[in-house]
Amino acid sequence: MPKSHSKPHSQHLRQPPFIDTLPVPVYFRTEHMPSHATYPSMCHPWGEFVYSFSGITEVTTREDYFLAPPHMALWIAPGTEHVGFNHAETVHCSVYIKRELCAALPAQTCAVMVSPLVRAMLEHLRALPPQGHDGVESPTRARLLRVLVDQLGTCATTGSYLPHPDDPELDAVLKVFHDNPADNRPLADLAAAFHMSERTLMRHAQRELGMSLTEWRARLRLVRALPLLQAGRSVESVALDLGYATSSAFIAMFRRLTGTSPGKFIARPANHQVSG
Structure with a gap:
């Protein structure tokens, strides 16, 4: 990734909710990030789908730079070392998916073109009460999350939506x-x-x-x-x-x-x- 696109100095450091294991096979959360916020470098064993409700979410890996404009998304493949950050205030959601359920999802980190059905499901999940860190959830919500994972596998991908050159x-x-x-x-x-x-x-x-x-x-x-x-x-x-x-x-x-x-x-x- 060119130096001109390196991660900016952060005023707000956010910590991820989980480090080594997930409490459930699929976990959904929303996050309101202030301007100039970042997460520490992470490399977790599960996949992560990041969707921006507003603002632009940015992610760097060892090789690439990705961004998700509003109403678009990123897929972070399991085992990918990455850093998430944003310049301006951003609201996004993350769907954490255990590796065993990622077979139909991309093997590489990429930008995702979100289908209208997936967008509607994410908006519905956002409106529900937040899921606790213990993973306790209703059977109805658990089934909806499994359907969401199936639908994510049907979305078109575009590599890095706005790639940056090495030249x-x-x-x-x-x-x-x-x-x-x-x-x-x-x-x-x-x-x-x-x-x-x-x-x-x-x-x-x-x-x-x-x-x-x-x-x-x-x-x-x-x-x-x-x-x-x-x-x-x-x-x-x-x-x-x-x-x-x-x-x-x-x-x-x-x-x-x-x-x-x-x-x-x-x-x-x-x-x-x-x-x-």
């Missing part, structure tokens, strides 16, 4: 978009600004990111758009801020990447209580 030249190019997602320069002009050809830039992006630079920029814009939409900004104003000439162009990008409109994607039941 310093490409990292410098991507910093342009990080600093100004509305930058709409043609790729040829951008490549020339960094003393390379358009073909060389495209080749570097495909090799380092596993996708085109255009696709990566669209994903970055989606990540930047979600917190703004959650804060109540209009689709039109967000689209203009991110460099789209029209809101319809922004909505088309949003539908392509999420499968639904911005309004439907952001909408969720109100008056949920957050438990620690």
Whole structure:
């Protein structure tokens, strides 16, 4: 992982609820993380599914950097050394799953595109009274958690949703978009600004990111758009801020990447209580 994306200095250190064993096969919890919070480095024998209700959850492993924008998720495979943190205030849930139940889930840590059914199940679980650390739960909740695990195995995965390159030249190019997602320069002009050809830039992006630079920029814009939409900004104003000439162009990008409109994607039941 490039040094420019290393874990920031933390003001709040959170401790995980379990270290060596889980009290039940599947455990669900929600967490309200303040700005600049982090967990210590962990490597637990169970899998962990992390879903962001709001804010952006970030995770680093030894090799990679991952993030979960609002309403998206990460899968941390059993035995993966990792550190979770966030820059801004974040609300997320974690589903801890014993290794024996992880056979249908990805063998590697990755970003997850959450299905509408899984999203609805997570919202329902969030609204229930918090599960105690002793794992005592009703048979109904236990069955729901097992169904959730089955459904997680059907969700599409995307590796790192917004991957970062090892190549310093490409990292410098991507910093342009990080600093100004509305930058709409043609790729040829951008490549020339960094003393390379358009073909060389495209080749570097495909090799380092596993996708085109255009696709990566669209994903970055989606990540930047979600917190703004959650804060109540209009689709039109967000689209203009991110460099789209029209809101319809922004909505088309949003539908392509999420499968639904911005309004439907952001909408969720109100008056949920957050438990620690």
